[in-house]
Amino acid sequence: MSFIAYACATTFLPGPNNVLLLSQAGRYGIRKVRPLLFGIWCGLLTVMLIAGFFLNALGTFVPKIAGYFKFVGAAYILYLAWKTLTRGSVSTGDDPKDVPLTFVNGFLLQFLNVKVIMLGLASYPGYFLPMGHSPAIVLLFAVTMTACCGTGNLIWTVLGGFLTPVYNRFYKIINAVMALMLVWCAVKIIR
Numbered sequence: 610m611s612f613i614a615y616a617c618a619t620t621f622l623p624g625p626n627n628v629l630l631l632s633q634a635g636r637y638g639i640r641k642v643r644p645l646l647f648g649i650w651c652g653l654l655t656v657m658l659i660a661g662f663f664l665n666a667l668g669t670f671v672p673k674i675a676g677y678f679k680f681v682g683a684a685y686i687l688y689l690a691w692k693t694l695t696r697g698s699v700s701t702g703d704d705p706k707d708v709p710l711t712f713v714n715g716f717l718l719q720f721l722n723v724k725v726i727m728l729g730l731a732s733y734p735g736y737f738l739p740m741g742h743s744p745a746i747v748l749l750f751a752v753t754m755t756a757c758c759g760t761g762n763l764i765w766t767v768l769g770g771f772l773t774p775v776y777n778r779f780y781k782i783i784n785a786v787m788a789l790m791l792v793w794c795a796v797k798i799i800r
Contacts (some may be wrong), residue, residue: 611736611793611794611797612732612736614790614793614794614797615686615732615735615736615791615794615797616732616753616754616757617757617761617790618787618790618791618794619686619689619724619728619732619791619794620728620754620757620758620760620761620762621761621764621787622689622693622761622787623696623765623776624722624724625718625722625724626649626653626715626718626719626722626724626725626758626762626765627761627762627765628765629645629710629718630642630645630646630649630762630765630766630769631765631766631768631769632769633645633709633710633766633769634765634766634767634769635769636709637709639766639767639769641709642709642710642766642769644709644710644711644712644715645709645710645711645712645714645715646715646762646763646766647712647715648711648712648713648714648715648716648717648718649715649716649718649719649759649762650715650755650758650759650762651712651715651716652715652716652717652718652719652720652725653719653725653754653755653758653759654751654752654755655716655719656719656720656722656725656726656729657728657729657750657751657754657755658747658748658751659729660726660729660730660733661729661733661737661746661747661748661750661751662744662747664729664730664733664734664738665733665738665742665744665746665747679734679735679799680799681730681731683731683735683795683796683799684795685727685730685731686731686791686792686794686795687791687792687795689724689727689791690787690788690789690791690792690795691788693784693787693788693791694784694785694788695784696780696784697780725758728754728758729754732750732754733750736750737749737750
């Protein structure tokens, strides 16, 4: 249950992927944004696999390190909670010279997206590493996180034109609820 709350709270937040998809879908429509969306999903899966195998290897060779990564992950989640609580509304400035971003843009963005990288580094030791060190667990982790992130991405894409005015109107309430969920998740990880 805590993993589902963690995954929803962290992946449905208006981070770089979701805000980019919101903006692009609002400008160009869902059909033209699909390559970007698929690129983000493939990049997410790749980053989660890398994070999982990296932490799995660390956990195998240095078993005590998992406990430390839990605290690092919890600290990062608390940081995300603070950033979420203090985040402002979403801006989607329209520029007619813009063109829709591509699959490659979405894929490469994941390797620069600190939120995605930290999601992998924070959630794997807290939720999956205790299950063991097998490649099947790493694959389960990567697919699960990509599915959770992908669902949030898809929601922000589909509601792109609709969600911006609603979010901008209620962003303080939405951000406070998400921040509280993140704090709860951080506490659950270190318990």
